[in-house]
Amino acid sequence: MYRQVKTTPRKRPRQTRSKETVESILGATARILVKHGFDGLTTNAVADQAGVSIGSLYQYFPNKQALVAALIERRLDDKNARTHAALAEVASAPFPVAVRTMIRLTIENYAAAPELSRVLIEQVPRVGRMARIAELHQGTLKLVAAVLQARKQELAVRDPDMAAFVLVASIEAIAQRAALFQPQRLSDPALIEETCTMVTRYLGVSDG
Amino acid sequence: MYRQVKTTPRKRPRQTRSKETVESILGATARILVKHGFDGLTTNAVADQAGVSIGSLYQYFPNKQALVAALIERRLDDKNARTHAALAEVASAPFPVAVRTMIRLTIENYAAAPELSRVLIEQVPRVGRMARIAELHQGTLKLVAAVLQARKQELAVRDPDMAAFVLVASIEAIAQRAALFQPQRLSDPALIEETCTMVTRYLGVSDG
DNA sequence: TGGCAATGTGAGTAATCGCTCGCATTCTAG
């Protein structure tokens, strides 16, 4: 689709002040991206918002795309860490508890910054990271499938891989759509309840 | 987020040749948008691809955004017509049949042009139509909720509105993710089977 | 056939914006 651009940093910040500069730049990038999209994300606007000079910006980021790539990387790392921690936490919990926890955490994750999530995903065809996303996503599916496989005796599941795919897609979509389009549902306990109901009934476990 | 741009046509094609011109322009727009994204969608590139002059393009479209807006409109109209036809078709069918039909049609819809679907949705913050999308989406939710409400006696559903939200989000996400990320699943009968299983178990009806 | 409406053309303009580079300032270690 797109020719890939280099997003490797030119220089890495060593001093405190330069680390703060980079943080300011990335913070400004996120704010502008959410508010104005990629079109409104001019490097001069970022530098202005961050309170640094345009030359400083280019010290640490080789081009505009690299700004966005850095945000994407951070977000993927964060999400990956959270997912693994959550899965580790519920690995041996009873299914109803595990299901509820995963759903709750997924909703919380999207509720935190729905617009930023959305707009960053949209930049992927432009700045890269599709392979990383696919890899992390596959990783999550494998973990979920492994959990389903290990406890297949207690579940009404035919194919753990397919079940993992269907469930992950559904839970993520419910969380994302609520966050983006129906934020009032985020504070309605029924959102988690109904999502749990759907999952537990599908798995054939009673809704603890 | 964005300042809205005018996307009203400057002139409407009357003769066959001008209608063909407009079709060529929109066809080229779709192809370039899918292949290169909005960045690569220059009006000169569209005119080249369509085999028309840049001046002709501006005869019918006041600006670049209007090209994309026209594609979005078409897609929304198409999807809306399909959804309503499908819902009318299954309104009185037994639930297992109705569920299977809706899932199959949703998957087929996304399977037809997954990349174009994705990239058009992403242009909405840029060219408008969010209100229209929300309206159509609400319409679909209301229709589904009405069906669930009308047959609540036979379903294990607590709140038809919430159930409609959860189901529509899930089915659409499964279809979209399969189409975009795991196209091999599109030809696997288990995809429809498992999705049907999830829905019918959630609704508390037997999986005809 | 002729006149007017419909349609098509594309060179060129003005604005925007990504990015550079020469210079200035601050920090750190010997």
Added chain:
DNA sequence: CTAGAATGCGAGCGATTACTCACATTGCCA
């Protein structure tokens, strides 16, 4: 304290692209 590394600055350049406008061609109807 000094020298060199680290960091910051911003005017300005060159490339790109959305769009115009004066002119040309085709279609249709009386």
